[in-house]
Amino acid sequence: MTIFTNAGSNRKQCPQCHLVFIGDVQTCPCDGSVLAYTSLVSYDAEVVPGYRLEREVGSGGSAKVYKAVCLQTHEPVAVKILHEWHVDDLDQVEHFNKEAELTSRLSSRHTINVKDFGTLPDLRPYMVMDYIDGQPLSSFIENEPVSADWALPIFVQIAWGLAHCHALGIVHCDIKPSNILLSEQGDDRNVVKIVDFGIAKSVHDLNGTGSPEGETRGSPLYMSPEQCMGRVLDNRSDIYSLGCLMYEMLTGRPVFFAAEAVAVMKKHVYETPMPFFLSPNEGAAGLEKIVLKAISKKVGDRYQDISRLQIDLQRCLASMRSQQAVERRRRMQVVQPLYAVPAVSAVQAVPPAEAVRPIVA
Numbered sequence: 001m002t003i004f005t006n007a008g009s010n011r012k013q014c015p016q017c018h019l020v021f022i023g024d025v026q027t028c029p030c031d032g033s034v035l036a037y038t039s040l041v042s043y044d045a046e047v048v049p050g051y052r053l054e055r056e057v058g059s060g061g062s063a064k065v066y067k068a069v070c071l072q073t074h075e076p077v078a079v080k081i082l083h084e085w086h087v088d089d090l091d092q093v094e095h096f097n098k099e100a101e102l103t104s105r106l107s108s109r110h111t112i113n114v115k116d117f118g119t120l121p122d123l124r125p126y127m128v129m130d131y132i133d134g135q136p137l138s139s140f141i142e143n144e145p146v147s148a149d150w151a152l153p154i155f156v157q158i159a160w161g162l163a164h165c166h167a168l169g170i171v172h173c174d175i176k177p178s179n180i181l182l183s184e185q186g187d188d189r190n191v192v193k194i195v196d197f198g199i200a201k202s203v204h205d206l207n208g209t210g211s212p213e214g215e216t217r218g219s220p221l222y223m224s225p226e227q228c229m230g231r232v233l234d235n236r237s238d239i240y241s242l243g244c245l246m247y248e249m250l251t252g253r254p255v256f257f258a259a260e261a262v263a264v265m266k267k268h269v270y271e272t273p274m275p276f277f278l279s280p281n282e283g284a285a286g287l288e289k290i291v292l293k294a295i296s297k298k299v300g301d302r303y304q305d306i307s308r309l310q311i312d313l314q315r316c317l318a319s320m321r322s323q324q325a326v327e328r329r330r331r332m333q334v335v336q337p338l339y340a341v342p343a344v345s346a347v348q349a350v351p352p353a354e355a356v357r358p359i360v361a
Helices: 090-103 148-167 235-251 261-270 287-294 306-332
Strands: 011-013 020-022 036-038 051-059 063-070 076-082 114-119 125-130 134-136 180-185 188-194
Touching: 051 076, 076 090, 090 114, 090 125, 148 180, 148 188, 148 235, 148 306, 235 287, 235 306, 287 306
Parallel strands: none
Antiparallel strands: 011 020, 011 036, 051 063, 063 076, 076 125, 114 125, 134 180, 180 188
């Protein structure tokens, strides 16, 4: 048995620890996992037709992401490539290709856009996306509430992005702070981009069936009750997840928390969220009601359409800005002082001699 990490043929890789072996070994000696054949390609040898890869910028459980340059337009792009040890996993390949196909439909300013996708000669699927030089929303809300003034424009943009997705029949299924990127575009700051459509669903695929019975995928802190129970999902599941995100940003804590993921999911199903109250100084009257309606347990009690939530958020934002404008005018208003009549000296008060005429009897 030989542990092999360079280029070669007839190689197998452990799906757990990712060590690569050559020879007749069938299972990993480290963890006992069954090895899968792989054609591992080193980073230096990575070639995606039409693009030059510059550097790796991220890696997750299913894929790596590289910053690259389009050879035709010379614009920066991001290239996502499925890990080589997933090539023989039909479910992983199918999910990757589904993500690429769904995301390629998007064209909103507030969603990631896939420009190209295909399959490399070694059978690894890839997709080419916008390269976003930004920060995840999660980096701004670490256990501290943010002001409604800062948060509301972000809520509105997320709703805009989801409205675009839902209009195209796409349910994101994983709205959470780390899947919201904030970037600068020209003079605009904190421009929202919704990313990672890895578990997104098409409503056409969900008709009458939803996710396979019992399948539960998502991020427990932000999953809707129906998602936690593996039931049929629709656009209102994304509305619940957005409500969880808004709640966490405004309070500095998640809607529900527990040490175990299953316990968090049970809370989403059975427990009532704690109400919260914003300071009147925030100027965002009614925002608490909007958030709590979005995270209603019963699907029928929530906003039934993301556009209704978007309208309420925009009204709340307009009201807040109007109140802020009134407050600014009040502070800038200058109270004119009452000018006193200047004092007149005794000398000035006496008329000049030539002006004094004697009274003649």
